[in-house]
Amino acid sequence: MTPPGELRVQRAASDRLQILLSGSWRLGEAPPSADDVQREFERAPEVRSAELDASQVGDWDTGLLTFLVGLERLCADRKIDLEKNGLPQGAMRLLALAAAVPEKKDARKTAPKASFLVHVGNESADFVRSAGELLAFIGDAVVALMNFIRGRARFRRADLGLLMASCGAEALPIVTLICFLVGLILAFIGAIQLALFGAQIYVADLVGIAMVRLMAAIMTGIVMAGRTGGAFAAQLGTMQVNQEIDALKTLGISPMEFLVLPRMLALGLMMPLLCLYANVMGILGGMVVGVGMLDIGLVQYYNETARAVNLWNLGIGLFSGTVFGVIVALAGCMRGMQCARSASAVGDAATSAVVTAIVGIIVSTALITIICNILGI
Amino acid sequence: MDEKQAHIHVEDLTMAYGDFVLMRDLTFTIRHGDIFIIMGGSGCGKSTMMTILIGLKAPARGRVLYGDVDFWAAGPETRDGIIRRGGVMYQSGALWSSMTLAENIALPLETYTDLSAARIREVVELKLALVGMAGFASFYPSEISGGMQKRAGIARAMALDPEVLFFDEPSAGLDPVSARRLDDLILELRESLGTTMVVVTHELASIFAIGNNSVFLDAAKRTMTATGDPKQLLAETRDPTLRLFLTRGETS
Ligand SMILES: Nc1ncnc2c1ncn2[C@@H]1O[C@H](COP(=O)(O)OP(=O)(O)OP(=O)(O)O)[C@@H](O)[C@H]1O
Ligand SMILES: [Mg+2]
Numbered sequence: 001m002t003p004p005g006e007l008r009v010q011r012a013a014s015d016r017l018q019i020l021l022s023g024s025w026r027l028g029e030a031p032p033s034a035d036d037v038q039r040e041f042e043r044a045p046e047v048r049s050a051e052l053d054a055s056q057v058g059d060w061d062t063g064l065l066t067f068l069v070g071l072e073r074l075c076a077d078r079k080i081d082l083e084k085n086g087l088p089q090g091a092m093r094l095l096a097l098a099a100a101v102p103e104k105k106d107a108r109k110t111a112p113k114a115s116f117l118v119h120v121g122n123e124s125a126d127f128v129r130s131a132g133e134l135l136a137f138i139g140d141a142v143v144a145l146m147n148f149i150r151g152r153a154r155f156r157r158a159d160l161g162l163l164m165a166s167c168g169a170e171a172l173p174i175v176t177l178i179c180f181l182v183g184l185i186l187a188f189i190g191a192i193q194l195a196l197f198g199a200q201i202y203v204a205d206l207v208g209i210a211m212v213r214l215m216a217a218i219m220t221g222i223v224m225a226g227r228t229g230g231a232f233a234a235q236l237g238t239m240q241v242n243q244e245i246d247a248l249k250t251l252g253i254s255p256m257e258f259l260v261l262p263r264m265l266a267l268g269l270m271m272p273l274l275c276l277y278a279n280v281m282g283i284l285g286g287m288v289v290g291v292g293m294l295d296i297g298l299v300q301y302y303n304e305t306a307r308a309v310n311l312w313n314l315g316i317g318l319f320s321g322t323v324f325g326v327i328v329a330l331a332g333c334m335r336g337m338q339c340a341r342s343a344s345a346v347g348d349a350a351t352s353a354v355v356t357a358i359v360g361i362i363v364s365t366a367l368i369t370i371i372c373n374i375l376g377i
Numbered sequence: 378m379d380e381k382q383a384h385i386h387v388e389d390l391t392m393a394y395g396d397f398v399l400m401r402d403l404t405f406t407i408r409h410g411d412i413f414i415i416m417g418g419s420g421c422g423k424s425t426m427m428t429i430l431i432g433l434k435a436p437a438r439g440r441v442l443y444g445d446v447d448f449w450a451a452g453p454e455t456r457d458g459i460i461r462r463g464g465v466m467y468q469s470g471a472l473w474s475s476m477t478l479a480e481n482i483a484l485p486l487e488t489y490t491d492l493s494a495a496r497i498r499e500v501v502e503l504k505l506a507l508v509g510m511a512g513f514a515s516f517y518p519s520e521i522s523g524g525m526q527k528r529a530g531i532a533r534a535m536a537l538d539p540e541v542l543f544f545d546e547p548s549a550g551l552d553p554v555s556a557r558r559l560d561d562l563i564l565e566l567r568e569s570l571g572t573t574m575v576v577v578t579h580e581l582a583s584i585f586a587i588g589n590n591s592v593f594l595d596a597a598k599r600t601m602t603a604t605g606d607p608k609q610l611l612a613e614t615r616d617p618t619l620r621l622f623l624t625r626g627e628t629s
Contacts (some may be wrong), residue, residue: 027500027538028490035495061538061570066499069506090569094507097562101509241474341519342474 002058005031009040015048017041019071022056027063034070041078048080055086064091069098137334141264144256148265153257163266167228171274174227178219179278183207183285186215191294200294204304207286213313214320216278218365220271221324225357229332232263233353236336237346245337255337264329271325272318279317312377320368324361331356383442384409384541384573385430390439392425398599399425403439405592405604412567412574412587414607416622417594423577424468426594427543430575432460461489464534468545468577470526472518478505478529479514485536504532509558524550531559535566541573542566548580556580560587581625585611593619 002024012018017040025031041047052071057064068091075082084092114122147153190206236259239245245255283305290296296304335353339345383406390403399422407413415423428434430441432448441448443459451459472481482501486492492500505511508528518526527550534542544563548556560583566572578584584591584607592604595618603610603619611623 033496062500066503069503070499093565094569097565098503098506100558103511105512344475
């Protein structure tokens with residue numbers, strides 16, 4: 001067992017230092033560093049040359065090499081001649097190997113520190129740019145859709161089937177749970193208020209209209225944004241990382257048609273069906289409260305619901321559902337396609353896909369509501 | 378260290394994915410300070426062999442001995458301890474994409490040593506310089522080329538001065554000069570630090586330049602057909618498959 005690495009610096013002449021190394025220079029044993037020599041140099045500014053004697057060095061590894069690299073740089077900076085004696089052969093050769101390829105100076109990146117105003121400006125410019133990208137993406141998607149209508153879009157029909165299964169049938173359990181409970185909650189809240197006027201029967205109207213016209217579509221949309229939108233972004237993002245999307249492009253296959261179109265179609269087709277199902281679940285939820293708590297008869301509840309909900313309500317609900325489906329698909333695919341090439345970028349893409357989709361759903365709900373109001377339906 | 382002493386000994390090993398048996402009856406020894414080449418055609422199970430040696434995948438049968446410790450029969454802690462003394466370079470680089478090269482190389486150092494930040498930076502720079510990539514410390518893996526990712530992966534594998542280094546196709550995707558320099562580095566590390574090297578490669582030039590021991594996996598026979606110094610194998614083998622492999626199919 002050799003003693004730990006030791007560094008001794010002594011004056012050999014008035015302008016010459018002698019640096020003696022001994023013991024074991026292993027990284028794990030924290031050997032001295034070049035900084036210790038630097039202190040000696042600073043104490044003796046008149047020194048012009050130095051002599052390194054490493055003949056007493058026992059075991060060594062990277063610990064010795066980093067010391068030597070640091071020492072060489074130090075001497076070069078201070079224009080001191082360094083004479084190296086007794087270095088292990090292997091260390092000399094490794095150092096030569098490390099110096100074989102010169103450092104790429106221009107490769108070093110220096111990120112200038114941005115001031116607050118620059119930061120705000122960049123963020124604003126980014127926002128404008130991302131709005132532009134959104135529009136461009138929607139445009140590309142519409143072009144892909146036109147190609148599909150003309151029967152010229154290239155994608156695998158089997159993919160469409162799988163996607164429809166995964167964002168249709170496989171979403172049923174969660175949609176059941178959420179919409180049943182939302183119907184139940186609406187009925188509870190309504191029941192407390194309406195019971196004050198002895199108008200419990202109108203719980204059926206409340207739940208029916210709210211679910212069919214709006215709530216079913218919104219709830220399903222948000223569930224799908226979290227469940228499917230995030231998944232789309234992660235899938236396409238990972239494909240981007242692995243250069244699979246580049247591989248499609250070089251084959252002349254448009255990723256818009258091959259990847260985005262089937263996803264958009266699948267969600268656009270499945271969302272109205274899911275909404276229809278969600279309507280039934282929501283009304284069932286309300287019915288449980290109405291029949292179980294408010295002593296409304298089953299048939300009476302059904303008749304009241306059927307009277308209250310008209311076809312316009314249903315139409316608007318299903319239309320909203322389709323729009324939400326397309327929004328979720330577009331947001332997911334767009335964030336996935338914009339994904340950068342790293343694992344954390346895939347995570348960011350999934351997050352921002354869900355956020356974009358939910359914002360899109362709420363904004364378009366507001367728009368649809370205002371338009372319906374103006375049209376008086 | 379004793380040159381003759383066995384470092385890793387593989388005994389009667391069978392590798393399989395489920396019911397699909399890839400290779401059976403593998404027995405060979407990697408000695409301390411060997412540059413051991415695992416060779417064979419594409420898809421014959423070289424990378425799989427490596428995953429078994431580094432503890433990622435259990436063999437279907439047989440033993441792997443590190444010294445006299447049975448690697449797979451030992452508990453997970455023992456296995457972790459053994460594998461921590463090794464460094465691995467994966468076939469696809471496997472750099473952590475959300476960290477810069479410097480952070481990639483620093484992570485093992487920060488985790489397993491108590492070096493100061495300045496010291497770690499020095500080590501990182503040295504390791505990058507050794508693979509010919511000085512100055513790229515602040516780059517992200519997605520910002521450098523495929524061959525550079527490979528070399529950065531090697532720098533990360535070397536970070537802790539391991540006792541044994543595993544390389545999966547280190548020179549694939551490198552230009553001849555870089556590949557040559559990498560061979561020099563492998564030889565040099567073995568010479569000066571006594572590191573045992575286990576290298577998966579198809580590069581004939583490297584095989585003969587650096588290898589002093591090897592095993593040949595024959596995809597058709599589903600077992601190893603030869604082990605030993607590749608130069609000697611070339612001189613002595615009568616197996617047509619191995620001869621074809623070692624001469625790039627040139628019959629002479
Ligand atoms: N996760 C897996 N599940 C099932 N089979 C696998 C799996 N990974 C690999 N294989 C099979 O094992 C075989 C060997 O794969 P391996 O990656 O070890 O090959 P290799 O010798 O490293 O090839 P290459 O030189 O091309 O890298 C292949 O035929 C592959 O089909
Ligand atoms: Mg492989």
